[in-house]
Amino acid sequence: MVTDQVGTARAPGRPRSEKAEKAIIEATIDMIAEGATVAELSIEAVASRAGVGKTTIYRRWSGKEDLVLDALTSLKAPLPDLDAPTVRENVLRYLSVMQHESHSRRTRCIMNIALSESERFPHLAERFREIAIRPRREALRSVIQRGVASGELRHDTDIEVAMAALTGAMLFFTKWPGNDDPLPEDLAERIADQVLTGLRP
Amino acid sequence: MVTDQVGTARAPGRPRSEKAEKAIIEATIDMIAEGATVAELSIEAVASRAGVGKTTIYRRWSGKEDLVLDALTSLKAPLPDLDAPTVRENVLRYLSVMQHESHSRRTRCIMNIALSESERFPHLAERFREIAIRPRREALRSVIQRGVASGELRHDTDIEVAMAALTGAMLFFTKWPGNDDPLPEDLAERIADQVLTGLRP
Structure with missing residues (x-):
């Protein structure tokens, strides 16, 4: 697996995308931890909490279930x-x-x-x-x-x-x-x- | 404990009220069994499902939590x-x-x-x-x-x-x-x- 290392040249935009993904996962976890059920959770609310656009989420995840699964397994x-x-x-x-x-x-x-x-x-x-x-x-x-x-x-x-x-x-x-x-x-x-x-x- | 017995005179309206209570409890159980969370459940929806008015529910239960508790314990x-x-x-x-x-x-x-x-x-x-x-x-x-x-x-x-x-x-x-x-x-x-x-x- 290739991992980013200090001093390694990175493709432009890569770090920003990783940061956004992390923020999206964190936002999902926080909202569930605060009591939101999967049914209640919306991509829109997650995007707003993570400070990204909905399209950023849909570029990486096919939908809510996919995102929640990644959030759950990350824990x-x-x-x-x-x-x-x-x-x-x-x-x-x-x-x-x-x-x-x-x-x-x-x-x-x-x-x-x-x-x-x-x-x-x-x-x-x-x-x-x-x-x-x-x-x-x-x-x-x-x-x-x-x-x-x-x-x-x-x-x-x-x-x-x-x-x-x-x-x-x-x-x-x-x-x-x-x-x-x-x-x-x-x-x-x-x-x-x-x-x-x-x-x- | 006093229980109704066959042939016992009952106060008018009592059987109807018991029937309504049972319908309300059943409606609550059905909706939770179908996947509604407590947060999502509304007194209005329970009333509609049970075929009673909201006031009938509020005469017996102080609110949603009270009703859900009775429904849970009845099971x-x-x-x-x-x-x-x-x-x-x-x-x-x-x-x-x-x-x-x-x-x-x-x-x-x-x-x-x-x-x-x-x-x-x-x-x-x-x-x-x-x-x-x-x-x-x-x-x-x-x-x-x-x-x-x-x-x-x-x-x-x-x-x-x-x-x-x-x-x-x-x-x-x-x-x-x-x-x-x-x-x-x-x-x-x-x-x-x-x-x-x-x-x-």
Whole structure:
């Protein structure tokens, strides 16, 4: 991938276009974080907030769903390395990223939108799953499968339920209504230890 | 509690008012299930859908949030009896209700709204938690506490994490995006068995 470097000659106009794209993505994120639903969001409002013309947006994105998808995916923290020697360490890394993400009001808002609007914007929801959700799920599945293969976890581990218990427990604390207390600092450890206890030979 | 019985004399107008209330609640549920957000929902639109005047709505509800709250709570299945002799049986009953509720598109929509709009309608979200979420959570906590007290579960069980793993695993399958396959019929059993294995002495 070619990236701009200090001192490199650039095509005229390139930096301005990148700056505009960034402003457009930021404006979209801000508006969703402030409570706008995808249905309510308009290209016109985003353009006005970003200080660009509508045509600048349509040059880069085919429409609202396309733009929102880019905005959503830009907020996902990258996958952590899940190549530690033990299942526990990999699970801790995974859960810690989830817990860390939940601190951001922006991320919370945007995940909520991703969750709530799948009925209205099925294409957006499907692409969001492909880009942002499935790769993470595959990475966690692989951690558990490797643990079963190495004998660290029981050979009859119900892999889908194990993933659901680990991820779901963290979601329950971070995303589900009714948890108003600050998250315990050792939450990832507590979840990993309790759930993995049931999976050991 | 006094209830209407067949043959009982009723105050004139009472049945009509009950019918109108039911139509108003149904209209609200339908519109949310079709994708309307709380922000978008208007008393005027609900009145028109229910075939009543706006004043009929305002006679019973102080406003939109009040009406939506009644609509949401009317959809929650009642708490199952959680007085079976074993933790496993009680957990199964609890998880089965959660799984059953998720089959309804209406319920899914409405739970999504309850989740997504807590930032915009904090009062609505708070009352919804009080009425619909906390009593269930307390009931499950009590099941686990009784299991610890009776020795069926380990004395060092992390009760909050156990609740999160059980409930969160079911939510992960029923509410989280990315699970498009039909739910396995024995899902409640699989979750109960795997999570409880880690909690036994």
